[in-house]
Amino acid sequence: MNLEQAKTAMRIAWKMSLVSILVTVMLTFVYASGGSLAQVDWWNWVDIVLMLALTYGVYKKHRASTVLLFVYYVVSKIYFWIVYGVFLGIPIAAVFAYFFFRGVQGAIAYHRLNNGPEEDTAVNYSI
Template identity: 30%
Template sequence: MKFEYNLDDATHDIKQASIAAFISAAMSTLVIVAAMASSAEGVFGPFADPVNFIDVALVLACGVGLRFYSRTAAVTLVIYFIFAKIFIMLENGRPSGLLFTMIWLYFYWKGIRGSFAYHRLRKEADSSYRSTPVGFYYFVIPLGGIVLSLVVLGLSLFGLGILAESGAFVDSAVITGDKLSKSDLQLLLDEGIIRPDETVLYFYSAGITSISDDGNLLTDQRVVSYERIEGVLEVYAAKYEDVAEVIIVEEGNFIDDTIVEINTTDDDAFLLFLSPLEEGDQTFINELRNRVRSQPDKATLPAL
């Protein structure tokens, strides 16, 4: 007996594909929220980035599109799923979750088969049939526009991250000294901000394409801040043994930097500006305080 693929079969396949998309979006949301709440590292570390919600939005939009029998949504879902798995495989250096990958790909492929067959069968039964429902224009297209905007934003942020790693843009977070590019390190030396015998431990600059206009750093010998005012470079620095107080003037947030005041034993003072991203400001401050506390108390040193 020959199997005939009818309208009910097509609708059933589409429904299963959309349910698979909704389940995938829900599972991804749980993983992202759990990773962000626990500050996960290792395998789950990449999921702690809020940008991953763009992935959830795209899959969710495709699931909704399938409910409107959208062939575009079905094809987009499969293509995006394949590329996402390839990207994860390249990131991990090995394939993983192959069983679940094949199961989800099976249901998503049914969405393609069902959506194309659905419109073909409807057209065969009624030559005046419109393949795009009216509701699609009022709901799915606006939703698709929003998701597309989010995807473009995500790709832009990803591109900026790549540019930051390549040195085209200044990193927006506090970084360790070994992550400074050779050109940036040479700039610090040429400008006299650090000495040749110093090693940079932590660094942060609010600059966009260059660190030349401002920066805040810890070396193995001093805490340093610098800024360029009307073309003139001003450098403020203190050896750890000369630091009297480290005061947090203002806690940072996703817009503003953390402001730290350094008071010296000579009654001088200067400010540090530190990004709170990835708690880099706290790492910087903790290292600074540890080094200040480790210095001998001058008042207790024996007289010569």
């Protein structure tokens, strides 16, 4: 992966994360339409804030954020499927997970390629 491909992978990852956040916000309001926003599970709000924070980290090209975004997304989907026993959206979740994983690869490649080989910084005191 070259530098441009790495940047593209990270750009797609944070944009896909924004799409995921938008879907979560829309579903949260749909759930709330039957009652009030106070009746929506508090985890929906935490999920939105956490995803926004991780998305910002991916946007800023932080490796840790890209890894955490991927891991958080996959673990949260698996948890949802196990707890609720509803296996809806697996193909769509797989597409999002793929692009988040490509973001991880892009962030690692970006930092490897952008920093380049480290020069020897040792001071030579020989005469």
